Amino acid sequence: MIDATTLFTIVLMAGVTYLTRIGGYLVLRNRTLSVRATAVMEAAPGCVLISVIAPAFVSRNPADLLALAITFVAATRFSMLPTVLIGVASAGILRHLIG
């Protein structure tokens, strides 16, 4: 039901996540970052997110690449829910059609 290593990993995840939540409040509360450090910090979330989904951009399956292109265009114009629906539908349909 619950594995010790898995639980340990989850507790550590929760710990570092909580530290990020209170860290900005505690450490940066009475401090101003340099403009350059702020620019780096502002780029950080996007750098991480795009790195996590990078494998999708180099998929060997043409159906996946086409679906990703459609999803990409959808993400530039629509909000979260329609984009997710378009992405999931295009991937499902294209994989069925192209394989």
Added chain:
Amino acid sequence: MSISQAVEVAGDGSRSEFRRGVASCAPVLFGTIPYALVLGAQATQKGLSVVELSAMTGLNFAGGSEFAAIQLWTSPPHIVLIVAITFLVNSRHLLMGAALAPFLRHLPRRKMFPALFFLCDESWALGLADARQRAAAGITPAFSPRYYMGAALAMYLTWVAFTTLGALLGPMLGHVETYGFDMAFPAVFLVLMRGMWKGVAAARPWLVSLVVAALTYLMVPGAWYVAAGAVSGLVSAWFFWRET
């Protein structure tokens, strides 16, 4: 502090402030539910039990890092990698907390420590936008803790409930890849990134991250591509920076 005392202190009706927070979060929840179901279903495919998945979403409560962790999950999990990626994905909270901090100065720390557990992209964005609006309207204090908690708890309960439901339904859904549900993951991240978009120049580090992560993924076995992509993007951001 008892509930009646809390109502007195709030003055403007704490219950209605809480409700206002829940209501403003409702459209966001509509978008969160499919995402939560997909995460739950993917987790069971990686071998996590329903209890394990609920523990993860309930204790960690940070969707992006949970998606990343599930993508990278092996049995047994690579602990250092998963914890490091969790930190990297959630490092944005440091900036979010810093942006919110000026509005929280009038609040005691002992109240902020539990409240910040519920800080997520949505509760942060709603709480900060509300505080800025109230500040512009001359309302003091600008930050409404009960409004924030209304939005935050609505997100929390929805997230934990629907990731758990996704895990329960997971085996019935079969392999989500067959249906294309895994595309929800790039879809959500791309929409989040559009929200962070500040022009082509500011997005150059993202391109560096994408290229380095993709090349690392193709050439290096294991899941190091996330760290390689993220770190190279940050280093490039440092060097791309020009004084304006």
